[in-house]
Amino acid sequence: MTAPETADMPAFGFDNSYIRDLPGTFVAQRPARVAAPRLLRLNTVLAAELGLDVAALQPLAAQVFSGNLLPPGAEPIAQAYAGHQFGGFSPQLGDGRAVLLGEVIDSQGRRRDIALKGSGRTPFSRNGDGLAAVGPVLREYLVGEAMAALGVPTSRALAAVATGQQILRDRVLPGAVLTRVAASHLRVGTFQFFSARGAVDQIRALADHAIARHYPEAAQAGAPYLAFLDAVIAAQARLIAQWMGLGFIHGVMNTDNMTISGETIDYGPCAFMEAYAPGAVYSSIDRQGRYAYANQPLILGWNLARLAETLLPLLDADPDRAVDAANTRLDSIAGQYRTEWLAVMRRKLGLAGESPEDAALADDFMAALAGTDFTLGFRRLADAVDDPARLRPLFADRAALDLWLPRWQARRAPDAADRIRRANPIYIPRNHLVEEALAAATEGDLAAFDALLAVLADPFTERPGLDRYALPAPESFTAGYRTFCGT
Ligand code: AMP
Numbered sequence: 187m188t189a190p191e192t193a194d195m196p197a198f199g200f201d202n203s204y205i206r207d208l209p210g211t212f213v214a215q216r217p218a219r220v221a222a223p224r225l226l227r228l229n230t231v232l233a234a235e236l237g238l239d240v241a242a243l244q245p246l247a248a249q250v251f252s253g254n255l256l257p258p259g260a261e262p263i264a265q266a267y268a269g270h271q272f273g274g275f276s277p278q279l280g281d282g283r284a285v286l287l288g289e290v291i292d293s294q295g296r297r298r299d300i301a302l303k304g305s306g307r308t309p310f311s312r313n314g315d316g317l318a319a320v321g322p323v324l325r326e327y328l329v330g331e332a333m334a335a336l337g338v339p340t341s342r343a344l345a346a347v348a349t350g351q352q353i354l355r356d357r358v359l360p361g362a363v364l365t366r367v368a369a370s371h372l373r374v375g376t377f378q379f380f381s382a383r384g385a386v387d388q389i390r391a392l393a394d395h396a397i398a399r400h401y402p403e404a405a406q407a408g409a410p411y412l413a414f415l416d417a418v419i420a421a422q423a424r425l426i427a428q429w430m431g432l433g434f435i436h437g438v439m440n441t442d443n444m445t446i447s448g449e450t451i452d453y454g455p456c457a458f459m460e461a462y463a464p465g466a467v468y469s470s471i472d473r474q475g476r477y478a479y480a481n482q483p484l485i486l487g488w489n490l491a492r493l494a495e496t497l498l499p500l501l502d503a504d505p506d507r508a509v510d511a512a513n514t515r516l517d518s519i520a521g522q523y524r525t526e527w528l529a530v531m532r533r534k535l536g537l538a539g540e541s542p543e544d545a546a547l548a549d550d551f552m553a554a555l556a557g558t559d560f561t562l563g564f565r566r567l568a569d570a571v572d573d574p575a576r577l578r579p580l581f582a583d584r585a586a587l588d589l590w591l592p593r594w595q596a597r598r599a600p601d602a603a604d605r606i607r608r609a610n611p612i613y614i615p616r617n618h619l620v621e622e623a624l625a626a627a628t629e630g631d632l633a634a635f636d637a638l639l640a641v642l643a644d645p646f647t648e649r650p651g652l653d654r655y656a657l658p659a660p661e662s663f664t665a666g667y668r669t670f671c672g673t
């Protein structure tokens with residue numbers, strides 16, 4: 187870090203509450219220096235939302251978002267966490283290739299973490315190199331930004347920087363650092379880290395911090411920690427219902443990848459489904475299909491049970507009463523999820539108000555959708571308001587559709603077509619488009635990435651000339667598609 191650069195550095199206005207509130211839950215860790223940082227992309231809209239001076243930042247962005255130059259007030263740390271990975275407990279994971287630079291208060295008064303990912307080894311790296319490749323960094327950038335535009339709570343991408351260094355995976359790849367913005371990086375696994383060590387005081391401090399940060403109303407409740415558990419359950423049930431409504435498969439719903447805030451985080455081997463199949467799995471590391479599309483609501487409950495376990499000492503001095511209290515909450519998850527999902531489906535199907543027949547109507551539509559492109563099957567329902575013949579050719583199971591449509595016509599809102607187009611995207615990050623963009627970017631050409639990012643920034647408005655972005659992948663691509671963690 188040289189003095190003139192520091193002098194020109196715009197203020198980030200860091201206010202680092204995690205460090206202040208939670209001593210002993212992290213290690214100080216400077217990002218590694220990189221050889222030749224080159225800015226790939228800076229999210230100027232998000233930068234402005236964070237209150238950053240974009241014009242002043244731009245010339246220094248490669249240095250800052252590679253980790254070579256620390257902005258004033260940054261206090262880089264690696265956070266400790268544990269987690270169940272594919273059902274097996276790892277008592278120590280932690281930020282093995284990420285550092286939190288600090289927290290800022292954005293233009294709407296929300297506290298947000300700014301973190302680097304791929305910024306070198308930390309004490310939590312185990313056997314990993316602490317690095318990330320251009321492809322996975324840009325995948326997280328693209329999918330996160332797409333989710334934000336789709337209205338799904340998510341971490342965001344502030345910048346991507348190529349490091350100028352090569353990293354070794356199954357082959358040699360160009361390295362990169364992602365700058366990630368999140369409501370916080372508190373995870374179910376953060377609580378598990380301290381629970382596994384019997385550190386009840388730290389769990390209480392974590393819960394108090396999480397309440398202050400994400401669910402301040404819980405502090406006013408008669409039983410604040412139960413109210414906190416309820417709030418996380420509600421946020422996560424809403425989130426997973428949104429994923430399900432988009433055909434989104436996270437791929438690695440380990441407890442260390444489930445946030446306390448209710449934001450989606452850690453886009454690795456994730457994918458949006460094309461032909462609807464409840465058992466769809468894309469991730470190359472998910473050999474048992476634990477995190478298959480239709481399993482996600484069950485994993486929601488499983489992961490939240492792991493969170494509830496860590497909170498037991500805070501819920502009641504009497505262990506049996508604590509378990510009873512937690513269980514009443516956990517027993518409600520399936521019903522809460524179903525309610526959220528039904529609300530999503532009412533919007534997607536263009537229904538106004540609520541009717542007792544809606545659940546069956548939604549379930550039967552999903553059954554009729556089997557084998558049909560998930561995104562287009564919903565979106566083109568708008569056309570069926572006037573002319574069912576335009577929807578029919580899309581469907582694999584036309585007999586089921588024919589039985590369903592009259593029931594829906596009788597129930598749908600008069601302005602269903604508009605409602606459907608507002609609730610169902612025409613453009614999603616289709617796997618073949620994402621792979622094409624990442625492959626070109628890995629070779630140094632970001633044109634396809636930029637074009638796709640621009641399309642996905644406005645996913646609900648169908649525009650002329652963009653047909654290619656709305657269509658499913660060719661069969662030859664779909665047959666063998668897997669996403670790789672790329673760690
Ligand atoms: P993830 O699968 O990305 O959620 O990561 C699971 C755990 O592995 C976290 O503790 C990460 O920090 C760690 N990790 C993943 N990739 C690397 C890497 N290349 N180097 C060091 N740690 C890693």
Ligand code: MG
Nearest residue numbers: 442443451452
């Ligand atoms: Mg993770």
